[in-house]
């Protein structure tokens with residue numbers, strides 16, 4: 446299939462983009478094109494105007510801040526993958542990026558495009574949810590910050606208004622000694638995950654969990670925080686059996702039922718992915734596996 450006909454616009458500044466979005470009907474922004482181009486070719490979307498963000502200045506950067514980092518919306522996934530700052534301060538994101546598509550798609554795909562496309566299985570969406578990110582949107586009324594928990598509003602639909610663009614994402618880092626893990630189940634490497642789990646943990650000196658952030662991807666219309674599980678872990682130095690039992694709460698989430706997997710299978714995967722991610726994150730946080738773990742050689 447070829448894309449439907451459209452007019453192409455090539456702005457150089459954010460204010461030009463906002464001007465175009467405000468004056469044109471049925472316009473779409475083009476970032477890396479790794480989701481938009483297939484959607485155009487399949488004619489899932491039929492915009493009259495494409496506004497290309499690739500030559501807009503000042504949208505591609507990774508900048509350290511007092512409490513973490515700010516990333517420009519047009520930053521390529523590949524630049525995040527090879528960023529020292531991401532690897533050292535946001536190891537969850539570093540681990541998750543390796544699961545996104547392929548080297549070729551990461552070369553072009555951007556963080557802003559991934560967040561705005563909002564696939565329920567998108568690794569960067571899960572990371573943003575787990576890290577309580579904030580996104581910066583710019584539109585005709587200026588700039589506003591949206592907490593990431595309020596960003597997904599439906600299937601493939603974000604809180605960005607049609608006259609706005611996402612310009613940056615702010616992330617707050619966890620303490621350097623936190624535990625983290627991103628695990629997912631996909632049928633082939635590079636495929637979208639059927640279910641994923643992203644975990645951040647903080648523990649005290651004796652290995653009790655003091656803070657937990659857990660996101661399940663691929664279950665519903667957007668990644669969800671497993672709040673009940675997060676709460677159940679506080680104050681615990683969990684054994685494998687305890688994790689197995691508490692992760693059962695993830696079976697309660699509503700799940701998609703589609704050609705890739707029935708809802709019941711996704712719910713089962715949610716219990717398994719969350720437990721595996723927690724075991725890994727706990728081991729990284731404390732330097733020892735949860736009690737009752739199988740020795741590494743036979744695990």
Ligand SMILES: Cc1cc2nc3c(=O)[nH]c(=O)nc-3n(C[C@H](O)[C@H](O)[C@H](O)COP(=O)(O)OP(=O)(O)OC[C@H]3O[C@@H](n4cnc5c(N)ncnc54)[C@H](O)[C@@H]3O)c2cc1C
Nearest residue numbers: 474476477478479480481546554555558559561567568611
């Ligand atoms: C073979 C293949 C495998 C893939 N596998 C995975 C995978 O495993 N995991 C995964 O997460 N992704 C995967 N992807 C998708 C990929 O990560 C895309 O890069 C991403 O979904 C979209 O980013 P993009 O920069 O290409 O955005 P585009 O495709 O250009 O845009 C996507 C959508 O976001 C909107 N948009 C883009 N930028 C902005 C902005 N700044 N403000 C407002 N709206 C904006 C566009 O209008 C469009 O609606 C895969 C893609 C391919 C082709």
